[in-house]
Amino acid sequence: MHHFIDRRANPKGKSLGNRQRFLKRARESIKERVDKSVKEKSIKDGGGVPAEGEKVTIPTRGLKEPRFHHSSKGGRRRHVLPGNKEFIVGDTLKRPQGGAGEGGKQASEDGEGADEFSFTLTRDEYLEILFDGLELPDLVEKATVETETIGTRRAGLTTAGTPNNLNLVRTMRNSLGRRIALQRPSVRSIAELKEQIAELEALTERTEAQDKILEELLHRMEVLERKRRVVGYIDPLDLRYDTHVPEKIRNSRAVVFCLMDVSGSMQEREKDLAKRFFMLLHLFLARSYEHTELVFVRHTHHAQEVDEETFFYARETGGTIVSTALDKMKEIIDERYPPDEWNIYGAQASDGENFGNDSARCKALLLEDLLPVCQYYAYVEIVDENAEMLLSNPEAGEDLWQNYRQVKAQASHFEMQRVSQPAHIYPIFREFFLPKAKGAQNAGG
Amino acid sequence: MQAADTVAEPLFTGPEWTFELLETARDAIEDIALNDLGLDVYPNQIEIISAEQMLDAYSCVGLPLMYQHWSFGKHFARDETLYRTGRQGLAYEIVINSNPCISYNMEENTMAMQTLVMAHAAFGHNHFFKNNYLFQQWTDAAGIHDYLAFAKNYIAACEERYGLTAVEEILDAAHALQSQGVFRYGRPPKPTSEELAAMQKVREGYESGQSVLDLWTDATMGQDKLEEIRDEPFSARRKLMNLPQENLLYFLEKHSPVLEPWQCEILRIVRMLAQYLYPQKQTKVMNEGCATFVHYYIINKLFEQGRLTEGAYMEMMHSHTNVVLQPEYDDPRYSGMNPYALGFAMMQDIRRICEAPTDEDREWFPDFAGDPDWRRVMRDAWANYRDESFIQQFLSPHLIRKFKLFTLADDADQSHLLVSQIHNRQGYRSVRRDLAHSYDLAYLEPDIQVTDANLKGDRELKLTHTVRDGIHLSEENKDEVLKHLRRLWGYDVSLEAVDAGT
Numbered sequence: 001m002h003h004f005i006d007r008r009a010n011p012k013g014k015s016l017g018n019r020q021r022f023l024k025r026a027r028e029s030i031k032e033r034v035d036k037s038v039k040e041k042s043i044k045d046g047g048g049v050p051a052e053g054e055k056v057t058i059p060t061r062g063l064k065e066p067r068f069h070h071s072s073k074g075g076r077r078r079h080v081l082p083g084n085k086e087f088i089v090g091d092t093l094k095r096p097q098g099g100a101g102e103g104g105k106q107a108s109e110d111g112e113g114a115d116e117f118s119f120t121l122t123r124d125e126y127l128e129i130l131f132d133g134l135e136l137p138d139l140v141e142k143a144t145v146e147t148e149t150i151g152t153r154r155a156g157l158t159t160a161g162t163p164n165n166l167n168l169v170r171t172m173r174n175s176l177g178r179r180i181a182l183q184r185p186s187v188r189s190i191a192e193l194k195e196q197i198a199e200l201e202a203l204t205e206r207t208e209a210q211d212k213i214l215e216e217l218l219h220r221m222e223v224l225e226r227k228r229r230v231v232g233y234i235d236p237l238d239l240r241y242d243t244h245v246p247e248k249i250r251n252s253r254a255v256v257f258c259l260m261d262v263s264g265s266m267q268e269r270e271k272d273l274a275k276r277f278f279m280l281l282h283l284f285l286a287r288s289y290e291h292t293e294l295v296f297v298r299h300t301h302h303a304q305e306v307d308e309e310t311f312f313y314a315r316e317t318g319g320t321i322v323s324t325a326l327d328k329m330k331e332i333i334d335e336r337y338p339p340d341e342w343n344i345y346g347a348q349a350s351d352g353e354n355f356g357n358d359s360a361r362c363k364a365l366l367l368e369d370l371l372p373v374c375q376y377y378a379y380v381e382i383v384d385e386n387a388e389m390l391l392s393n394p395e396a397g398e399d400l401w402q403n404y405r406q407v408k409a410q411a412s413h414f415e416m417q418r419v420s421q422p423a424h425i426y427p428i429f430r431e432f433f434l435p436k437a438k439g440a441q442n443a444g445g
Numbered sequence: 446m447q448a449a450d451t452v453a454e455p456l457f458t459g460p461e462w463t464f465e466l467l468e469t470a471r472d473a474i475e476d477i478a479l480n481d482l483g484l485d486v487y488p489n490q491i492e493i494i495s496a497e498q499m500l501d502a503y504s505c506v507g508l509p510l511m512y513q514h515w516s517f518g519k520h521f522a523r524d525e526t527l528y529r530t531g532r533q534g535l536a537y538e539i540v541i542n543s544n545p546c547i548s549y550n551m552e553e554n555t556m557a558m559q560t561l562v563m564a565h566a567a568f569g570h571n572h573f574f575k576n577n578y579l580f581q582q583w584t585d586a587a588g589i590h591d592y593l594a595f596a597k598n599y600i601a602a603c604e605e606r607y608g609l610t611a612v613e614e615i616l617d618a619a620h621a622l623q624s625q626g627v628f629r630y631g632r633p634p635k636p637t638s639e640e641l642a643a644m645q646k647v648r649e650g651y652e653s654g655q656s657v658l659d660l661w662t663d664a665t666m667g668q669d670k671l672e673e674i675r676d677e678p679f680s681a682r683r684k685l686m687n688l689p690q691e692n693l694l695y696f697l698e699k700h701s702p703v704l705e706p707w708q709c710e711i712l713r714i715v716r717m718l719a720q721y722l723y724p725q726k727q728t729k730v731m732n733e734g735c736a737t738f739v740h741y742y743i744i745n746k747l748f749e750q751g752r753l754t755e756g757a758y759m760e761m762m763h764s765h766t767n768v769v770l771q772p773e774y775d776d777p778r779y780s781g782m783n784p785y786a787l788g789f790a791m792m793q794d795i796r797r798i799c800e801a802p803t804d805e806d807r808e809w810f811p812d813f814a815g816d817p818d819w820r821r822v823m824r825d826a827w828a829n830y831r832d833e834s835f836i837q838q839f840l841s842p843h844l845i846r847k848f849k850l851f852t853l854a855d856d857a858d859q860s861h862l863l864v865s866q867i868h869n870r871q872g873y874r875s876v877r878r879d880l881a882h883s884y885d886l887a888y889l890e891p892d893i894q895v896t897d898a899n900l901k902g903d904r905e906l907k908l909t910h911t912v913r914d915g916i917h918l919s920e921e922n923k924d925e926v927l928k929h930l931r932r933l934w935g936y937d938v939s940l941e942a943v944d945a946g947t
Contacts, residue, residue, distance in 0.1 A: 002471065002489040002545075002567075004464055007498060008552055014501040015521040021609070022518030055526070065516055066621050066925035068891045068918055074857040075916035080880040082782065083773020084851040084867055092861035093853070119522035120529065 022063075023125060029058035030121070034129050035426055054126040057118040127283065152244040161241025174238035184231040185224040193221050254289040254343040254375075256281055257332070259325040261350040262298040264317050270382045274349035275312055276425045277380050281347050284433065289343065295332055299325040301355065305332065321355045322400060326365040339373040346370060346377035352398050359403040366404075371411050378432050379404055379416040391418055453751040462556040467491070470560045473752055474568060477743050483820050484572040484739070487546040487586065491567055494549050499536070500525050502549060507539045509547060510593040512600035512714070514616050537764075540566040542574040542725070544586040557757040561764060564743040569736030576828045577731070579724035589721065596714045603707050615708050618929035619694060619715035624890050626694035626716040627723045679897065689894040689909070692716070693930070696895045702904065703935030712933070727831045727886055734788020735827050741765060741789070771848065782880075787848075791835070794844050795823050805842055832884035840880065842873045852879045857915065891918055893940070904936040913945040 023030065033056045121129070157167060200206065200214040258278045260266070266274075278294075286292045296311035297303055300318035303325040329346065337344060354362070371377060381401060383390045390396055397405070401416075408414050417428040456473055457466045471491070478484045494502070504521035505511035537558055540548040548566040550559055574580050585592070604612045619626070682688070690696045694716040698709045725732065744765075748758045771786035772778040798806045799819035807814045813822045826839060845868045852866040852875065866872035866879070882888060897907040908930075910918055923940075930938045 002475075002491070004467060004471075005490060005492045006464070007492045007494045007549075010494075010498065014498070015504050015518060017513040018504065018515065018518030019521055020518070021513060021515035021613070022522060024609075025515045025613075026519075063519060064922065064925065065617075066922035066929070067624060068893060068923065068926055069921075070889075070891055071917050071919040076857070076914040077855045077916065078865065078879045078882070079853045079855065080782070080850050080876060080883060081774035081853060082771055082848040082850055083775060083779075084849040085775075087851055087864040087867055089864055089867055089872070091864040093864070095855070095860070095862055117519070117523065119526045 023121075023129075026058055026063055026117075027129070029062065030056055031129055033058055034121075034126060054123070055118065055120050057116050060117045063117060130283070153247045155243050155245040157240045158243045159239065159241070161243065165241040165243070167240045167242050170240040171234070171238050174240065175234050178235060178238060179231065179233070182231045183227075184233075185228055190221070190224055190228070193217060193224065197221060252289045252343070253291045253293075253341065254285050254345060255293045255295060255337050256285055256345045256347060257295045257297060257329050258311065259297045259299070259329060259346065259348040260311065261300075261320055261322065261325075261353075262311075262314070262316050263300045263320045263353075264315075265320075265351050265353055266315075266382075269385075270349075270351055271312060273382050273419055273422060273425060274380065276422060277349060277419075277429065278347060280425065280429050281345070281378070284429075285345065295329075297325050297328050297332075299328070303328040319355055320353050321358050322350060323358050323361045323365055326362055326370060330365065330369050333370075333373060344374045346374050347380070348378070349380045349382060350400065352381045352383065352400050354398070354400040357399075359399040362400065363403040363407050366407050366414070367410060371407075371414060375413065376432075377411075377414045379414070380428070381416065381418045383418050383420050385420050387418075387420055391420060394418075455754045455757070456560070456747070456752045457556045457757070458754055460555040460557065462554070462559050466556055467559060467563075470556070471563055471567070473747060474560070474564045474743055477746050478564070478568040478572075478739065481746065482739065482742065483824065484568055485575060486568060486571040487544045487575050489567045489571065490545040490547045491563065492547060492549050493552055495552055496528070499539070499549065499551055500528060502539050503536070507541065508593060508718075509541060510590070510597050512597045512616075513604075514620075515613065516620065538562040538566045540570045540574075541589075542580060542584055542586055542721075543589050544575075546571040546574065546586075555760065557753075557760040558764065560747075560753075560757070561740055561744060561761045565736045565740035568743070569739030570732060572739070573728070573732050573735045573827055576824070577724070577728060577831075578829055579727060579831055583724050584721050592717065596718070599714065600711065603711065607707065612711070614932065615711045616715070618933050619712050621926045621929040622693050622697075622933075623715060623719045625893055626692060626712075626719040628692050628695070628720065629723075629887050630691070679899075682897070682899070686895075686898065688898075689896050691892070691894045693893065693895060693908075694719070697930075697933045700898065700900075701934055702900065704933065708933075723886075724831075727833075727884075730784045730788040730791075730832045730884065731827065731830065731835050732788075733785045734790075734792045737765070737769060737785055737789040738792035738823075773849070790844055790847070791839055792823060794841055795819065795826060795839060797843075798841065803843075809841060810839075833881050836884060837877065837881040840877045842868075842870075845873055845876055850876050850880065852876055888913070898934075906930070906934045906936065906938045908938065908940045910940060910942045911945050912942050915944075917942060 034054070037054065037056070157170060197214065197217050200210055200217065203210065206214065256278075258281075260271070260274050262271075282292065282294055294308070296306050296308055298306055298311055298316070299320075299322065300316045301321045301324065302318075305328065306314075325348070333339065333344060366377065381397075394405075404414075404416050408416055415432045417431065419425055419428060456470045471489075478486070500521060502509070503524050504517045511517065537554060538548055538550055540546065546567065548562075548570070550562050550566075554562060574586065580586070600612060600616075686696070686700055694712050697704065698712040698716065701709070704712070744753065744758065744761050747753045753761075769783070769786045769789045771783050772780075795813075796819045798810055798814050799816045799822055802810075802814035816822050826835065830838065848868075850868050851864055852872070854863045854865040856863070866875040868876065892911040892913070894909055894911070895906065896909045899905065918940075927938055927940060
């Protein structure tokens with residue numbers, strides 16, 4: 001007795017539960033590594049996480065499976081080895097470092113010998129750990145007014161319906177089956193019969209026998225024609241119609257506005273920091289929404305919408321008027337992103353320099369026009385690498401910073417932070433998106 | 446070798462396999478296995494699986510069903526990464542000691558490899574599992590599936606009731622003591638009547654769909670015995686608790702003052718599986734030797750009969766040669782004796798000694814040198830030995846010379862290693878004894894036993910490590926294991942090293 005079983009169609013992922021338990025256990029270590037890898041990641045590679053997952057190497061601490069083992073050193077042992085070439089009894093050899101022969105093998109069999117443990121996180125696992133504990137501000141509130149459209153979904157076949165929903169294939173299949181079952185005379189058999197009758201009728205003189213045949217043929221013809229009338233080519237019984245049921249389709253869409261100052265003061269370092277921030281924001285939102293769009297707006301003393309490439313890699317010179325970017329954002333929202341359909345996010349990066357009294361205008365634009373339609377707005381100021389004073393004292397700052405501080409005082413979904421190096425990005429990003437205390441909801445303005 | 450001029454058609458011609466071809470090849474293999482070699486096998490259940498599923502099977506020690514634990518996930522994550530980055534291939538097959546005998550073949554294999562794998566696993570390993578005395582006495586091939594299913598459900602139910610962390614803590618601790626969770630020498634004490642009743646309840650619970658967990662927690666799993674033991678003097682304690690006890694998991698399961706019944710049951714599950722797998726650890730050389738010999742014999746036979754194309758035969762031989770490669774000690778690829786190489790060579794050698802014995806063979810193996818029925822001699826060997834005793838009985842001077850074996854003595858008191866024996870007349874017996882010794886698990890694994898636990902006094906659990914040949918426990922990990930042990934016992938645990946000589 002024997003049999004073959006094809007198990008390939010069985011669900012794989014039998015170890016999924018084990019894997020989740022493992023990830024849970026190693027979570028702290030993995031998180032450390034994931035955070036580190038984001039900081040080090042070059043955005044030129046596309047900025048995101050590779051689709052095939054992210055390789056991480058974590059220390060084995062906490063992942064050890066300790067066992068009692070014999071020490072590989074000391075004592076008296078005998079090892080039998082193959083391949084003796086010139087040894088004779090009594091020869092001596094220098095003791096190799098780290099114990100003879102198979103000494104260390106048993107320990108490393110389990111990955112215990114190594115201090116580090118490497119494996120690959122899937123993209124989802126990576127992102128989940130990356131954004132662990134973060135949540136979208138106001139996501140729940142917005143979700144209740146989430147735009148819904150009514151669509152339809154196919155829901156099988158019915159026997160009644162309107163002609164435009166007729167399912168021709170199913171109908172014809174039924175018809176054919178019925179015709180075969182009820183033996184509907186075919187066109188060809190009738191044609192043959194007709195031919196024979198015509199042949200006989202064409203004769204000027206018929207014998208008695210021929211008359212008899214003709215009569216018979218005519219009778220058969222009559223039977224066939226009656227049968228064709230009774231067994232129709234298509235009977236109402238054959239008809240099948242497609243049906244559709246209405247369905248609510250939830251549109252969860254988000255647009256992220258990336259606003260950046262690209263005037264001369266924004267060097268590679270500053271842009272790189274901004275990039276990391278935008279990248280994280282996009283990854284984060286893409287995970288929460290089915291569909292996210294990015295809008296890149298750069299500005300000097302005037303603002304323009306550009307593609308990602310230009311946004312990050314081209315450089316302009318000129319003065320700086322920050323409000324032009326905010327104006328541009330407002331304009332684009334009005335044109336393309338009705339707030340009742342889109343979740344709108346603003347992210348702005350700047351070195352804090354602004355022209356004259358433009359900062360007051362920025363404040364007004366934010367409070368009156370942008371914040372009321374935004375889910376969230378984050379401002380990142382990129383300061384000098386050694387600007388310890390600015391980093392430690394949120395009260396100090398230039399005109400733009402001061403005005404934005406006033407905005408923050410009035411709107412809880414507006415956040416601002418300063419950064420000076422890549423390592424700052426992720427922590428402040430987390431701070432932006434940490435669950436906020438309830439009640440501190442939308443703008444006061 | 447030249448294919449005989451027979452009318453037989455090749456079983457298959459291309460690399461692609463189909464179920465029809467597998468069926469045909471299996472029938473041809475079975476004919477040779479049963480009617481020529483005289484093998485006796487469990488019914489075969491051959492399952493075709495994908496690479497992904499092979500990885501799954503790998504990480505759960507090759508068992509078809511396993512309870513969930515993070516360490517299996519860890520192994521999966523590591524194996525998967527190694528495999529995806531091309532640094533490690535997958536085994537062509539996994540075979541399970543069960544009735545019916547389940548073997549996994551990978552879909553990626555060519556038809557030639559599937560044929561080789563079937564001969565190797567579905568007949569070679571299968572015969573060994575069914576006939577070797579260790580498997581017969583210590584494992585329940587018919588019951589293992591039910592037991593695994595019970596274990597998986599039981600642990601899942603515990604997780605639901607007591608939480609993942611509580612279960613994980615017990616499993617971690619039990620796994621740390623797995624190697625000390627087997628009976629090496631004697632059978633375990635028979636279950637008490639209360640235990641039998643409790644087990645019976647579990648079975649009924651399954652059938653009536655009740656919660657298994659409730660039945661176990663209500664069961665009287667040896668909890669009452671504690672009271673009796675409490676006031677006994679040392680000698681009586683030792684008797685009541687079966688001391689000294691080499692099976693630490695068994696001891697904890699029966700006598701730990703702090704473990705709940707469900708925790709004891711988890712220890713029992715880990716212990717049962719360790720015991721089930723123990724014969725495989727003891728027979729690696731023989732088991733692989735048997736399977737490799739069987740596949741080698743069968744594919745050569747098929748080729749002689751004209752039922753394999755030259756291409757298929759070459760592919761199989763190429764794979765076979767890789768498997769039985771034994772690098773020499775100074776080769777960078779050397780990592781100990783290859784069980785496939787040693788096992789296969791010994792099987793071939795037994796056949797040679799039967800068919801064409803030399804005077805030396807007659808002197809060394811008077812019982813079977815020149816025996817006309819080499820098949821029976823080999824089947825007897827497969828049935829009645831484990832690696833250590835097999836090598837001690839069957840390793841011939843001929844093979845010692847062929848492998849150019851030598852013994853290196855490593856005495857920590859000496860500054861140098863000493864070549865103590867080589868492959869010459871004076872050395873054969875010692876080399877053979879030394880090699881056999883190195884397959885004795887009782888010697889390879891630390892001998893740690895429970896020697897006392899005074900439940901009336903400080904409740905300290907006293908363990909003794911018997912030190913042989915001056916080899917102590919590795920300090921690395923030792924404290925971690927002791928911590929786990931303390932958790933299971935609930936009170937202090939001490940580990941004393943005692944030299945075997947004293």
